[in-house]
Amino acid sequence: MKTEKNISTLFQKGAERISVQPSGQAWQRLESRLEKEERRGRVVVMRxxxxxxxxxxxxxxxxxxxxxxxxxxxxILDAAPPQNLEDLENVDGCEPYCLVLKARAELPAYYANPVEKRN
Amino acid sequence: MTEKDLIDACKRKNRQAQRLLYDRFSPVMMGVCRRYIKDPMEAEDVLVEGFFKVLTKIGMYNGDGSFEGWIRRIIINEALMHLRKNNQFKYAEEINPNLDYTEEPTVLDEIAAEEILNLLDEMPPGYRAVFNLYVVEGYKHREIADELGISINTSKSQLILAKQRMEELVKKRLGRHEI
Incomplete structure (x- = not known):
């Protein structure tokens, strides 16, 4: 009995599973590609x-x-405040405090000789 | 090793697993490349490039659909890219795709693999690609049009022309056998 098949069926049946052995070098080429890519990946991670x-x-x-x-x-904050004017000399922003110290130093003399109050 | 174990090992970039995967699938995939690309060296270039993509993108395979089908799709893409790059697609003028084309049956029961490759080799690359995609791979014209960057009508015309060409080649090469 003649069996007739058209082109499509013949190819469909036969072609999908066609196997061809690649050359031995194919894997080596693939492997070196993979190695290069993995090395590149490691460099990125290292960076x-x-x-x-x-x-x-x-x-x-x-x-x-x-x-x-x-x-x-x-x-600075924990240290005891300086008692003497000389300690403060040349420290930035010490003017107000210098005044205070000066005033403190002169107070005993002031109370000893109070200024006459004006009426 | 089950396929799942193999895939997992490849995802971890285990070199032996990668080798095993290559050994298992490369002959069939080389067959695919050879159907699209006549020159064996170029076909092998495509195979190497294709498997490189398979092994570096394997993280994206999530078990959806057959693994071999997933590999096959990548390889076919690679083959088509190669053909596009080398400008291998020259399309004949469109013929009316709605013409009634009936295939004359060929009196053959089967064609051997080697003969299939020889026949395909004799076709121009454009016809060969459309013929492979439609007849062997089972792509629809819409998918072929997308893959090749052509219109659906062009795909249909090309298929008709390719089948006609194939008919001629078969008759020429193999003569008519009574089986």
Whole structure:
């Protein structure tokens, strides 16, 4: 019995599963492509890690600096106020306090010799 | 190793698993490439590039649909890109796609794989691509039009012309056999 099939059916049946063995070099080429891509990926990750580390170092440095500044300020605040004018000489913004110290120094003399009140 | 285990290992970039996957699927996929591309070296270039994409994009395969089908689609895309890059698509003028074309039955029971490849090799790349996509891969004309960047009517015309050409080639090559 003659079996007649048209082109489409023949190709459909036969063509989908056609196998051809690739050459031995094909895998090697594929593998080196994969290796190159993986190396590239690692470089990207390394760059991210390096940036993150640099940021961390920067943040740590700023934090340490501000902590030491705070300590310095606290030390100033905790210290007993200077009693003598000489201690204050050349300190920025000391004028009001200098006046206070001067006044304190002269007060005992003032009370000893009060100025006559004007009527 | 089950297919799922193999896929998971490849997702973790395990080289042995990648090799296994390649060994398992490369002969069929090379067959696919050879159907679209006549030159074996170029076909192999496409195979390597295609599998590179498969192995680097395997994270995107989520079990939806057959794995082999997923691979096949990537490989076919790669083959078509290659043909587009080398400007292999020259389309004959559109014929009226609504012409009644009846295929003359060929008196053959089956064609051997080698003969199929030889016949395909003798077709121009444009016809060959449309013929493969429609007849073998089962794409619809709309999908073919999208893939190849042509109109649906062009796809239909090309298919008719391709089938006619194939008929001629079959008759020429194989003669008429009584089975």
């Amino acid at each position: 991210w890690v390096a940036s993150a580390a640099a940021m961390l170092v920067l943040v740590a440095a700023i934090w340490l600096w501000s902590a030491s500044m705070q300590q310095h300020n606290f030390a």
